[in-house]
Amino acid sequence: MPKNYEVIAELRAYRLAEEAMRRRTRESMKMGENDLTALRYLLKAQGEGRLVTPGMLADHLDMKSASVTVMLDRLTKSGHLSRMPHPNDRRSLAVVATPGSDDEVRETLGAMHSRMMAVARRLDATQAEVLHRFLHSMSDALEVTLDEAPQPG
Incomplete structure (x- = not known):
């Protein structure tokens, strides 16, 4: 049975693996983090x-x-999106991803998402519930600001 500190260590290892995967994805698509986030x-x-x-x-x-x-x-020049007049507001523009962008994102990220889903599907309902509660609680713990955090006594 893993000890609590080992769970945190594995969470850190996962975060590092995910960051590396995102970096490889951005490099293969020749995009920055914000570019890829915007396109998605x-x-x-x-x-x-x-x-x-x-x-x-x-x-x-x-x-x-x-x-x-x-x-x-930059994304217009690379062919990933285009701008067009907004149909309901003549003063504004709408930004749309080009059709090939969807294919590129699916091709680049699809296999990775499939591997992640395969791992998640191996969890039984109890394991999934425990993991869900744990990750939700960890997210909540990270959302606490310095003002809200309990002070050492």
Whole structure:
């Protein structure tokens, strides 16, 4: 039975493996972290039938509009997205991922997601519930700000 500190060590090892995978993905697609996050956000929104404006993208990425404009210029130049007039607001633009972008993201990330799902499917219902509660609690623990954290006594 793993000890508590071994569980934390494995969580750290997972985080490092995930960061390495993200770095390899960005390198293979020749994109930065924000570029890939923006593209995934656009693809998700398009799949849900929602239009995205540069302002919405700035809010989602917590970036300044000037930085988003530079990123959009880069992704337009690379052929991953295009801008078009917003159909409901003539003063605004809509940003859309190009059709090939979806294929590229699926090809790059699809195999990795399949491997992760295969691992998750091996959990029985009890294991899945325990892991779910644990990860949720760990996320909550990381959300605590310094002001909220208990002070050593």
